[in-house]
Amino acid sequence: MKTFQSVILMLVIIALVAIPLRVVADDESPWGEILNPDGSIRWDLLSDLGTVSESADWMDITLPGGIVLDLDATYHRYQTPSGNILVLPSPATLFFMAMHPVESGLADANSMLGNGAAILAMLIGPSLNSEQLAQLATMGYTDPQAFFQAVIDGQENIWSIVNFTYLFDILRMSFNSGFLVNALLLYLNGLEDCVNIPGGCAGLVADCSDGNCVPESQICPAPSISQAPAALTILKVAPENPLVVGQDPEKRGADIQVSVSIPPVIFTWYKQVQDPPTCEPVDSGNGEGCPGPGSLYDNSWDLSMEDNPFYEVVEGEIHCIEHVEILPEPITEVQANAQLSPESRYWILNDLASKYYEAYIHQPGFDLLPGMAPINASCAGNGICTADAFVPNVPFADPGAFDLRMWVYTAGTVFNWNSVAIPITQPRVLFTQDALQVYVTLVTLLPVGAP
Amino acid sequence: MNEIMVPKKWVVAVLVIIGLGAGLLWGVPKVLGRSQANVSAPPTQTPAEEAQTGQDDNAAQKAAIVGAHAFYTVDYQKGQQAWLDQLCSVSTQTGCIVYQKVIGPNLWSGFEQAETATTVKVTVQEKVDEQISDTRGNAPMQVWRLQIELSDPWPMQNEPQTIFSALALVIQEQGEWKFERFLTEEELSVFSSAGGQP
Numbered sequence A: 001m002k003t004f005q006s007v008i009l010m011l012v013i014i015a016l017v018a019i020p021l022r023v024v025a026d027d028e029s030p031w032g033e034i035l036n037p038d039g040s041i042r043w044d045l046l047s048d049l050g051t052v053s054e055s056a057d058w059m060d061i062t063l064p065g066g067i068v069l070d071l072d073a074t075y076h077r078y079q080t081p082s083g084n085i086l087v088l089p090s091p092a093t094l095f096f097m098a099m100h101p102v103e104s105g106l107a108d109a110n111s112m113l114g115n116g117a118a119i120l121a122m123l124i125g126p127s128l129n130s131e132q133l134a135q136l137a138t139m140g141y142t143d144p145q146a147f148f149q150a151v152i153d154g155q156e157n158i159w160s161i162v163n164f165t166y167l168f169d170i171l172r173m174s175f176n177s178g179f180l181v182n183a184l185l186l187y188l189n190g191l192e193d194c195v196n197i198p199g200g201c202a203g204l205v206a207d208c209s210d211g212n213c214v215p216e217s218q219i220c221p222a223p224s225i226s227q228a229p230a231a232l233t234i235l236k237v238a239p240e241n242p243l244v245v246g247q248d249p250e251k252r253g254a255d256i257q258v259s260v261s262i263p264p265v266i267f268t269w270y271k272q273v274q275d276p277p278t279c280e281p282v283d284s285g286n287g288e289g290c291p292g293p294g295s296l297y298d299n300s301w302d303l304s305m306e307d308n309p310f311y312e313v314v315e316g317e318i319h320c321i322e323h324v325e326i327l328p329e330p331i332t333e334v335q336a337n338a339q340l341s342p343e344s345r346y347w348i349l350n351d352l353a354s355k356y357y358e359a360y361i362h363q364p365g366f367d368l369l370p371g372m373a374p375i376n377a378s379c380a381g382n383g384i385c386t387a388d389a390f391v392p393n394v395p396f397a398d399p400g401a402f403d404l405r406m407w408v409y410t411a412g413t414v415f416n417w418n419s420v421a422i423p424i425t426q427p428r429v430l431f432t433q434d435a436l437q438v439y440v441t442l443v444t445l446l447p448v449g450a451p
Numbered sequence B: 001m002n003e004i005m006v007p008k009k010w011v012v013a014v015l016v017i018i019g020l021g022a023g024l025l026w027g028v029p030k031v032l033g034r035s036q037a038n039v040s041a042p043p044t045q046t047p048a049e050e051a052q053t054g055q056d057d058n059a060a061q062k063a064a065i066v067g068a069h070a071f072y073t074v075d076y077q078k079g080q081q082a083w084l085d086q087l088c089s090v091s092t093q094t095g096c097i098v099y100q101k102v103i104g105p106n107l108w109s110g111f112e113q114a115e116t117a118t119t120v121k122v123t124v125q126e127k128v129d130e131q132i133s134d135t136r137g138n139a140p141m142q143v144w145r146l147q148i149e150l151s152d153p154w155p156m157q158n159e160p161q162t163i164f165s166a167l168a169l170v171i172q173e174q175g176e177w178k179f180e181r182f183l184t185e186e187e188l189s190v191f192s193s194a195g196g197q198p
Helices: A002-024 A090-097 A116-127 A129-138 A144-152 A166-176 A342-355 B010-033 B049-071 B078-089 B092-115 B185-193
Strands: A047-063 A067-079 A084-088 A185-187 A225-228 A232-237 A255-262 A265-274 A278-281 A310-312 A318-327 A331-342 A365-369 A376-381 A385-396 A400-410 A411-416 A420-425 A429-436 B119-133 B139-150 B163-173 B174-182
Touching: A002 A265, A002 A429, A047 A090, A067 A090, A084 A090, A090 A129, A090 A144, A090 A400, A129 A144, A166 A376, A166 B092, A166 B174, A225 A420, A232 A331, A232 A400, A232 B092, A255 A331, A255 A365, A255 A400, A255 A429, A265 A411, A265 A420, A310 B185, A318 A411, A331 A376, A331 A385, A342 A400, A342 B078, A342 B092, A365 A385, A365 B163, B049 B139, B049 B174, B078 B092, B092 B174, B119 B163, B139 B174, B163 B185, B174 B185
Parallel strands: none
Antiparallel strands: A047 A067, A067 A084, A084 A185, A225 A265, A232 A255, A255 A385, A265 A318, A278 A310, A331 A365, A331 A400, A376 A385, A400 A429, A411 A420, B119 B139, B139 B163, B163 B174
């Protein structure tokens, strides 16, 4: 019975996710510029706006003693070629957004998952067991999604169905898994209404509605921008197995290499150009002649054509001349650090401390950049901007996994047109992370002669 | 051989009683929302089982006390890291991660700004619930009601108060009871009235 109910539940969830996918892959839908026909995401067409966090009063934890902690909502955002904004909330953010769809702005999204109830079903549904489903039935809900809708409507309490441990589990998931593609939220016309989208206006591509852009014509195509994804790496390069410096007579530590490569923004715009007029004969004799001077015309002209009804002025053709600008996106700052992972910290304080009395954490974090090495940043003639740094001999003193994280700040891009600096893309923050393992030698005593 | 005559009415009555009894045995837990699988303690225990339960309760109670003690003992001068290290040494792995990533950073700026240093006296009031966590490998978990007596109020409280009640969730992790987090009264009441899910 439990298996059967689980299968039914999975089918419901798969249907919730799959049916909208088919709809959104339609070319007529705004999702057409984001999704391939098979439902995969067209990352190459999206401008990565980076990660943004903001305080959210709809996302809180209550502690005894009248303490309410407002958590930060965290999103990774992308901009589509047409100016729509794609938002990927962290798992915890998505959970609270689903619980508070209006306050969080979820209700304003053209979400592929439809609504908050579907998102809660997706997040919580797989963890519901047969007893919980039976419990829902006793509460009058044969469809879990109906229960989740009642939660959103304020008629039921989410904690009546999720585990005591769910809140911390999903908070932990937000950090351990990065940004799982749990849900893609699409905000149409995100540029024009950026104040009201999750994450606000920071880092969005410039809004040209105020006229501070290259003029557009009704005949020529609209300007467009594209940019290949940036490449960011932060990794340990040596030695192969770093040893905690306390056990290493040479105090070798580990070497960290960071590198950044940001391709230029390709800004394509069209200038409307009209050929000079020509003076053409009119067989009917109904023309108005071609007034001088002859330099006005693109063909031959003489005085007899003036006021001559057998000639008339024909306007020149209109052409659209394509201009492709390669705009470098300069790197303004690089920050990097290494932090002992929470799991390793826990291991030292519990497992290791139980075997080695008073094992403690020596230095759980290192601010690598700026500070521990110079950063070389520049933009080449091909528009590619790079930055790199080599941080030698970082003295890791604690065993375990260190999270290596890097933030890259850019200046955005600017196009100088008619002596006016026009912002094309806004400054943004890019992020990447990796991990580094630091080893320790542990001594185990064995009884002599033991088999 | 003597033949015993049993009236049909009696047969029907016995069957009805059996049916009602079975229905009650099966149906009452459903009506209460607590299935047999969720009843954490059998109705009768052997002396050995009772002793084990007592040991578990003692260990769980201790985990709740040390968890609350670590959480509410703050010294801004020793820094966030010292507070987290102490808390992580008595908390579950998930709890430790969330305290490091979410709770600590949110609380600590307020402590530093207000130069907070508090000690705490933790008193156990009662065990209010026990369940099995099927998302943590069917680990036992218990909820204990504690009384917290802070030496000074915390700066981020809505209203300054030093004596208040707290519900501590503790979970057995690798055979050892650890502190996970504090529950709200609302969470507890909903869980308990729903039959202690999961």
